[in-house]
Amino acid sequence: MNQTKPHRGSTPNPDHIMLSICGDAKTTMAVTWRTDCSVANGWIELRPEWGGEKDKFRVEAITRYFKSDIDESNLHTAKPTGLTPGTRYFYTVGDDTHRSEEYSLQTEPENLTHFSFIVIADEQNSDPFAAPEYRPVRNLLELALSRCPDAKFIVTLGDNVDNGENELQWNGLFHGMKGIVEHIPFMLGTGNHENRGFRVYTEENCSGKYYLAHADTFDHQFKEAYPQNGPKGYETENFSFDYGDLHFFMLGVNAFEEIGEWLQGDLAATDKTWKLGAFHYPVFPIMPEGLSGMMYGKIPDALDSGKADVLFAGHEHSLARSYPIRNYEMFDRPSEGTIHYILGNSGDNGFASNTGKVWHYNFYPQEERNSMYAQVDVTPTRLTVTSYLDDGRTVDRFTIDKTRDELDPPLAAPIYFHTHMAYKGNLMELAARNIYARPTGDTVFVPFAVVAQGIGAEVVKEPGRVTIDLYGTRVVFEEGCAEATKNGEPFALSAPTFLGDRGEIYVDANDVAAIWDLQWRYAKRNNIIDFDYIEEDFPCCMQPPKDTTGFVGFKRRFAPGENQPLPQTEQPQA
Secondary structure, three states, X not given: OOOOOOOOOOOOOOEEEEEEOOOOOOOOOEEEEEEOOOOOOOEEEEEEOXXXXXXXXXXXXXXXEEEOOOOEEEEXXXXXXXXXXXXXXXXXXXXXXXXXXXXXXXXXXXXXXXXXEEEXXXXXXXXXXXXXXXXXXXXXXXXXXXXXXXXXXXXXXXXXXXXXXXXXXXXXXXXXXXXXXXXXXXXXXXXXXXXXXXXXXXXXXXEEEEEOOOOHHHHHHHOOOOOOOOOOOOOOOOEEEEEOOEEEEEEOOOXXXXXXXXXXXXXXXXXXXXXXXXXXXXXXXXXXXXXXXXXXXXXXXXXXXXXXXEEEEOOOOOEEEEXXXXXXXXXXXXXXXXXXXXXXXXXXXXXXXXXXXXXXXXXXXXOOOOOEEEEEEEOOOEEEEEEEEOOOOEEEEEEEEOOOOEEEOOOOOOOOOOEEXXXXXXXXXXXXXXXXXXEXXXXXXXXXXXXXXXXXXXXXXXXXXXXXXXXXXXXXXEOOOOEEEEOOEEEEOOOOOEEOHHHOEXXXXXXXXHHHOEEEEEEOXXXXXEEEEOOOOOOOOOOOOOOOOOXXXXXXXXXXXXXXXXXXXXXXXX
């Protein structure tokens, strides 16, 4: 056993006390806490608000040993059942010798018709390094709960900590959340930072960065805290729960095919009016280089078939709200698709310039130094999402009215007369003025040189031919030819090229995809073709230095066909 404890390390006294929903919220709650290994077991002792000493009862905890990169401890989770709906209980946790102070929990009332909850995203914090304070998100939650004191739970959208495999960060998060998460269920989602760690993690030296195929530390900490009803092998990172007439699903960032299959069954099995979820990566992103749902396996199909109302996302530290989307088509009415809602960061940690895409009805870049949260208000027929900044400003608000099948404010998704082109959701409007794609049968012919120019590739146009250098692949297309030249070698095309708008050379979109490892979708209703690339690297043609020794214009991050970082390898992710 480790006898030299780190700062904020485990002790015999319970800490990291967290309330969560794990079962029927009307009759069951879960409370998790930590002690050092000298405390072999523990229990929760409860009494109803209306009761006295004679009404106290206790429930034994499940205790599990946990060894992190800096500490050894025991994790305890108690799950009292048979509680009375709509009742406040006071509780303490620990053993006979070491007990916590008294906290309270509230069970879900019977026949609940109106409730609210809070959503936060990307609250990770590393200041100060040795003892992160998580002050920005704490201040934000104090504001949110002062405005909405009856919030029933808090949902996070992942990247709760900066490096999920290093316990120093979790110690900081629970230090910052003390006094909040003991009283209100804390429903944690996972992001890429939960998968991340450093083999050496000190203020003087952070080295050996790696990403895991599972968020191991998260999984071990919260295995008993959340429902184990997700896909096999990924249960703790993926689960669903009900509250009132709401079904809420949490999606992890690993194994997209397995997640999508599970989600399809999960949504098909619920009879709740509202279907909301959380997935750290936006299916319709606002990062200019962000990956769209084309890269996330069966998840988009599951959202479509399950008719999810809203999918919350984080990752991009800015806010955007989409039109209702189904099968990559944008609609006007909420019954016609899922609203994809990207919430800005909740930890005063903006990091990038983003932009609204063709999918988004509203967008806020959040390059100001501030934090953001969303309040969700649920009734049997209306659901309202409002996002606020920590200075009190309202960033966005919309309401779904199920009875009228309307959105407020109303919107009309774009429907174009000509077929517009987009790349990662960015419309090629300036580069492609009066130059449009042409749908034909099962494909779309595109003047891809215009798209390549618009995203910064090197394009050379000559009479009857065009050369495109994109992502390290140089291709020459010639007018009226069924063969291209790819990196100096012949490449057979599925159809001959032809001249179209403004004399541009048009190529079958399937050939474009095969040449550059792209994917594409044609939104027939909106008349838009969108291309995506598995990388998040910038495709722009780089200015070579005067000394080009060692200069590399583009370096692939993943091997062709892969859509996940390799385990235990260093990857430059946001």
